[in-house]
Amino acid sequence: MITTQGYMYWQNKAHFQLDHDTDSHWIMYIIESGRCEYQFDNFKGIAGANDILLIPPYCDFFRNMMTPMTFHFIRITSKLESNEQQLVGRHHFANQRFIENCTILRKTTFNLSSQAQVIRAHIVQDLFIQSNLEQLQSHHLNLKQAKNRTIAQATIIMQNHLDLTVSEIAHLVDLNPAYFSRNFKQVIGESPITYYTKLKLKKVQEYLITTDDSLSEIADKTGFNDAFYLSRTFRKYLKCSPIHYRKKHIV
Known part of the structure; x- marks a missing residue:
């Protein structure tokens, strides 16, 4: 269960008061507009609109505001699950759900009630869910691309060698013959034979x-x-x- 503390919403902030700091908790920056340079652990780059930055505890977070920024700052006080910890770094959200989450967060500004804390925790949890979903989709896409490359390699072998069996071609692209045949039909639209x-x-x-x-x-x-x-x-x-x-x- 996610718990949060120390929420702040900044509008058109011109610069960071500190060029770097370290926190004992997980920190999430949710950026609505503007851009900043950032560096922490092995992560370095530029974050902008519709990005979140997730920074681990006891990590030097260096930052430099490039243009005035509107962003949410949230301190996460609960222990994160392993799949949530894997989301360290920058993540981009180009969808309506992100905008709606930001709108809901803004309504809890300066609200210290337990209800507001619960709402913020749910928003953070939803951002984690979205990030995990995007990683899964990216993983499936990479698998599909890899599969397509393997099948393309097989078709080249077929064009250059007319005296092989389908099993021999499968082994040449490091696939089990049955698995190769299924994938080939999915990609090409007909069996390898x-x-x-x-x-x-x-x-x-x-x-x-x-x-x-x-x-x-x-x-x-x-x-x-x-x-x-x-x-x-x-x-x-x-x-x-x-x-x-x-x-x-x-x-």
Whole structure:
């Protein structure tokens, strides 16, 4: 349960009275407007509108106001959970919920009642929840991007090597074959077998039109087991035999 103490709301404050200080509690700055430079622990940068800064206890907090700032200062007196402690640093909130939280906080200015303390605690808790949600979304996005990069790598391998199995391709991108197949279909929209077969057939079409190679020779070059399997697969996807296709496209 979050508890707070020492809340203050500053409007268009021109400068900090101290260029740095240290507090025995967790400190949260909730910035509505203006900009400041900050540095604490391994964090350094510029904070501005719709940002929060979460500073740990007994940490030298260096700051320099770049433009007049409107911000909330909240001292958190309760022990934070591990997932809340991980939110040390700067976090940006570009949403209506942040603005509404600031509006509610302003209504508790100079109010020392227990009810006001509860409201402030709930706002802080909600900011933690929002931060955790954004981190989860970012994590999922990174996973998706990583998955897309892996599948893109697999398609390049397929284009350059027509004689591999799907299992071999999966191992080349360090994935379990079953997991690889599921992810491939999610990203590409069709199974790796179908995608790979279509790639091979495009190459078959090229050989049929541009060379006099036999069907057995083409099958060997394009990763099909034999001419019979190639012919059967060709008919299935292109609705005609390789021989008919070659005759039809002779110029």
